[in-house]
Amino acid sequence: MDTVKLFDKRVELYEKYRPGYPLEVISVLESVFGFNPTMDIADIGSGTGKLSKIFVQNQNLVFGVEPNEKMRLAAERSLKNQYNFVSVPGKAEATLLADSSVDVITVAQAFHWFDSDKAQKEFRRILRANGYAVIIWNERKDTGNPFSKALAKLIKTLKIDKTMLSEESAKEETLKKFFKTSNLKMKYINNSQLLDFNGLKGRLLSSSYTPLEGESNKKVLSELKDIFEKHNENGKVKIEYKTKIYTGILS
Numbered sequence: 001m002d003t004v005k006l007f008d009k010r011v012e013l014y015e016k017y018r019p020g021y022p023l024e025v026i027s028v029l030e031s032v033f034g035f036n037p038t039m040d041i042a043d044i045g046s047g048t049g050k051l052s053k054i055f056v057q058n059q060n061l062v063f064g065v066e067p068n069e070k071m072r073l074a075a076e077r078s079l080k081n082q083y084n085f086v087s088v089p090g091k092a093e094a095t096l097l098a099d100s101s102v103d104v105i106t107v108a109q110a111f112h113w114f115d116s117d118k119a120q121k122e123f124r125r126i127l128r129a130n131g132y133a134v135i136i137w138n139e140r141k142d143t144g145n146p147f148s149k150a151l152a153k154l155i156k157t158l159k160i161d162k163t164m165l166s167e168e169s170a171k172e173e174t175l176k177k178f179f180k181t182s183n184l185k186m187k188y189i190n191n192s193q194l195l196d197f198n199g200l201k202g203r204l205l206s207s208s209y210t211p212l213e214g215e216s217n218k219k220v221l222s223e224l225k226d227i228f229e230k231h232n233e234n235g236k237v238k239i240e241y242k243t244k245i246y247t248g249i250l251s
Contacts, residue, residue, distance in 0.1 A: 008070055015074050017195075018203070020050050020053070020054075021054055037058055038060075039104050040060065041055050041063065041104045042105050043062055043108070044065045044105060045067075045092060045108070045109075046066045046108075047071045048074040049085075050108065051108035062084060063088050063095075064085060064086065064087050064088060065095045065097070066087070075087060092122065093118035093119050099125055102127060104131060104133075105127060105131070107136065108136040108138075111178075120180075120250065123250055132248065134246070134247050135175060136246070139241060151227060172246075175246050179249075181251050184248045185246070186246050188243060188244045189245070190243075192241060193239045196236055197225065201224060
């Protein structure tokens with residue numbers, strides 16, 4: 001499976017309907033390792049620039065490293081007037097960045113696509129001394145309310161290939177192996193989306209496991225419509241997330 005091109009048909013959906021990252025991410029990193037605007041960042045698998053954006057706003061120099069051309073161009077359009085954003089057509093295993101060129105590496109919602117051994121070697125190459133790696137997921141909460149349960153049940157029917165699920169890689173043991181340390185810190189921030197039906201549909205279709213066409217697509221959207229009609233309040237539903245933030249020094 002060519003994972004680089006997996007989102008070619010979903011770029012607009014991803015950019016418009018995926019949740020962003022709270023500005024509080026900055027505060028968490030400040031408290032964990034003294035993060036500040038002078039630190040240079042490599043945002044690996046930067047996609048459409050959703051995470052890069054908050055660091056750009058913080059005045060950090062950000063290298064957005066993204067192998068998918070369509071997603072990379074979307075980030076370039078979104079951040080085109082920002083002097084401190086540099087778009088790079090690299091990948092986790094070969095970033096195209098210089099040795100010891102950044103203070104912090106960030107990865108948002110993309111770690112599960114990497115060859116972790118090769119990426120670990122590459123991250124160590126581009127990090128300066130005592131540099132940090134920060135791995136982030138917006139992980140959907142099962143809040144126990146009827147809408148959350150119904151959505152989770154529908155999504156479970158779609159998740160055939162577990163290698164395509166970010167949640168499956170968001171395991172601390174996996175990350176401890178990547179960082180080669182048990183001294184891994186995790187904090188989380190509450191995050192959410194309030195969506196009308198078009199927003200809910202776009203959010204589901206932005207995921208790699210959701211069919212974009214054919215009878216399977218029609219069936220999924222019909223079920224999603226039923227869920228929305230049953231559980232919306234004033235024409236909106238709320239998806240709640242934990243924005244999980246893992247930090248560590250690569251040893």
